[in-house]
Amino acid sequence: MTDTKPDWHQRARSLVIEGRAFIDGRYVHAVSGLTFDRASPIDGRVVAQVASTDVADVDLAVAAARRSFESGAWSRQPPRERKRVLLRFAELILEHRDELALLETLDMGKPISDSLAVDVNSTARCIAWYAEAIDKIYDEGAPTGHDALALVTREPVGVVAAIVPWNFPLIMAAWKIGPALAAGNSFILKPSEKSSLTAIRIAELAARAGIPDGVFNVLPGFGNTAGQALALHMDVDCIGFTGSTRTGKLMLQYAGQSNMKRVWLECGGKSPNIILADCPDLDRAAAAAASAIFFNQGEMCSAGSRLIIEEPVRDAVLEKVIAASRDLQPGDPLDPATRMGAIVDDLQLKTVLGYIEAGREDGAKVLAGGNRARQETGGFYVEPTIFGDVRQEMRIAREEIFGPVLAAITVKDAEEAVRIGNSVIYGLAAAVWTRDITRAHRMARALRSGMVYVNCYDADDITVPFGGFKQSGTGRDKSLHAFDKYTELKTTWIDLS
Ligand code: NAD
Numbered sequence: 453m454t455d456t457k458p459d460w461h462q463r464a465r466s467l468v469i470e471g472r473a474f475i476d477g478r479y480v481h482a483v484s485g486l487t488f489d490r491a492s493p494i495d496g497r498v499v500a501q502v503a504s505t506d507v508a509d510v511d512l513a514v515a516a517a518r519r520s521f522e523s524g525a526w527s528r529q530p531p532r533e534r535k536r537v538l539l540r541f542a543e544l545i546l547e548h549r550d551e552l553a554l555l556e557t558l559d560m561g562k563p564i565s566d567s568l569a570v571d572v573n574s575t576a577r578c579i580a581w582y583a584e585a586i587d588k589i590y591d592e593g594a595p596t597g598h599d600a601l602a603l604v605t606r607e608p609v610g611v612v613a614a615i616v617p618w619n620f621p622l623i624m625a626a627w628k629i630g631p632a633l634a635a636g637n638s639f640i641l642k643p644s645e646k647s648s649l650t651a652i653r654i655a656e657l658a659a660r661a662g663i664p665d666g667v668f669n670v671l672p673g674f675g676n677t678a679g680q681a682l683a684l685h686m687d688v689d690c691i692g693f694t695g696s697t698r699t700g701k702l703m704l705q706y707a708g709q710s711n712m713k714r715v716w717l718e719c720g721g722k723s724p725n726i727i728l729a730d731c732p733d734l735d736r737a738a739a740a741a742a743s744a745i746f747f748n749q750g751e752m753c754s755a756g757s758r759l760i761i762e763e764p765v766r767d768a769v770l771e772k773v774i775a776a777s778r779d780l781q782p783g784d785p786l787d788p789a790t791r792m793g794a795i796v797d798d799l800q801l802k803t804v805l806g807y808i809e810a811g812r813e814d815g816a817k818v819l820a821g822g823n824r825a826r827q828e829t830g831g832f833y834v835e836p837t838i839f840g841d842v843r844q845e846m847r848i849a850r851e852e853i854f855g856p857v858l859a860a861i862t863v864k865d866a867e868e869a870v871r872i873g874n875s876v877i878y879g880l881a882a883a884v885w886t887r888d889i890t891r892a893h894r895m896a897r898a899l900r901s902g903m904v905y906v907n908c909y910d911a912d913d914i915t916v917p918f919g920g921f922k923q924s925g926t927g928r929d930k931s932l933h934a935f936d937k938y939t940e941l942k943t944t945w946i947d948l949s
Contacts, residue, residue, distance in 0.1 A: 460786035471502040474655035476516035477665030483508035493561035493794035496830035505673035510681040513669040517611040517638035520666030527636040531587040538583035541661035545576040560647040561794030575626040582630030599949040606939040608636035610689035613682040617695045618644035619751040628692040631934040648672035694718040716927035720852040721880030724873035725756030729764040731885040738772030744909040750856035754881040782833040801832040804855030811848040817841045879921030
């Protein structure tokens with residue numbers, strides 16, 4: 453029998469990678485002609501030259517987006533027509549599943565099996581879901597008196613710019629593309645400079661699906677050039693941002709300095725995963741705890757990076773999480789058997805190793821990992837790392853690391869767990885493991901987080917909102933609530949007297 457399994461290394465060698473911007477329906481070089489090298493975190497080798505867009509390119513993309521919006525070629529299409537085109541877009545993404553997965557893995561280092569099973573599939577599903585939703589949403593008639601008719605209708609905001617991070621390049625973009633395009637906006641996507649390749653690639657698929665010129669644009673480039681120019685632009689109506697809390701705060705400033713554009717922020721997290729002594733299944737909880745911090749190399753906004761354990765079960769839980777971490781050692785991201793890949797670049801590697809050092813210096817105890825791995829490959833890998841004896845005042849317990857580093861904190865009861873859980877500036881996700889339903893509900897109410905999982909972690913579906921309290925952000929991605937970001941409400945009052 454012949455082996456029909458794809459050799460991803462071979463495919464990577466023959467892949468033709470597009471690095472140009474996509475403006476007004478075609479690929480173009482940056483006006484300046486400048487490009488930057490993208491080195492794969494797998495082995496540090498340059499895989500693409502990417503257009504480095506700046507103010508002039510932003511002006512062109514915004515003008516194209518505005519023109520297309522005003523033309524009505526997309527914004528005034530009947531919802532069922534936008535649905536048809538977006539469903540075709542989702543289909544094309546799936547038809548290019550292998551290519552997109554390979555680009556995603558080469559670019560940001562995640563395991564190819566995850567890129568295939570998670571990233572590309574979720575992206576297509578998300579766009580298809582918003583396509584399916586848009587011709588089923590009705591506007592409102594207000595309960596006014598007999599002599600008036602008041603309509604509450606939704607309109608697209610206009611030109612929407614999305615600025616997204618590198619950890620789930622396709623999915624984070626799709627969470628904004630889906631609702632923004634379905635609602636009839638024109639769209640400009642600014643991917644992270646660390647992971648632009650799939651964003652650039654899907655622009656051509658969008659055009660092929662029938663999205664009119666100017667409605668979907670992609671501007672690769674850096675934050676302080678392309679990103680800042682977009683966020684300061686007087687003709688961008690809305691910024692959908694996902695990234696760090698630090699950059700999110702800049703978005704609010706840029707909006708204030710320019711045209712008061714709508715700003716929606718999906719930012720960082722330091723999420724508590726609380727395992728109480730009456731946890732119904734310690735094996736399941738420990739496996740979920742490992743996956744909550746080590747999936748995607750820990751480069752997850754909602755990572756369960758603080759494992760808060762009630763004292764009686766501390767040793768049993770830690771023993772199981774440490775055992776699970778041994779099965780998750782970093783490997784070659786292009787090997788389908790690999791479950792943990794590379795850290796996105798050398799800068800992020802240094803950040804993660806710096807936090808591991810800080811944990812040691814502050815007196816926490818390394819229970820597993822703690823080192824760089826696979827250095828001989830030229831790539832950027834870190835062992836899954838678990839710290840015990842962590843106290844809440846330590847940096848590793850308070851700051852987002854965005855890498856495979858778990859801080860385990862022991863508490864004496866549920867009340868202390870909630871207090872510590874809420875004691876950081878973030879409020880993205882939280883989990884509680886208990887068999888007591890009343891306690892689960894009481895804790896879910898007390899935890900100041902956008903998502904609370906009970907007896908699970910990172911349970912996910914496009915039907916539920918995703919986003920955070922406090923400095924984890926504003927607004928929500930996913931679900932029908934995401935339309936709130938990309939539409940304006942209009943009241944039309946008609947006097948019938
Ligand atoms: P980042 O803030 O450095 O960059 C995010 C995006 O902003 C990138 O496209 C970047 O080029 C751009 N940018 C940077 N500086 C800018 C500036 N001055 N003006 C305009 N744009 C600028 O974040 P990152 O390192 O790419 O991503 C990691 C962060 O993203 C983590 O904090 C993580 O928690 C967060 N994140 C949040 C969610 C969520 O849904 N809440 C999801 C994924 C990632």
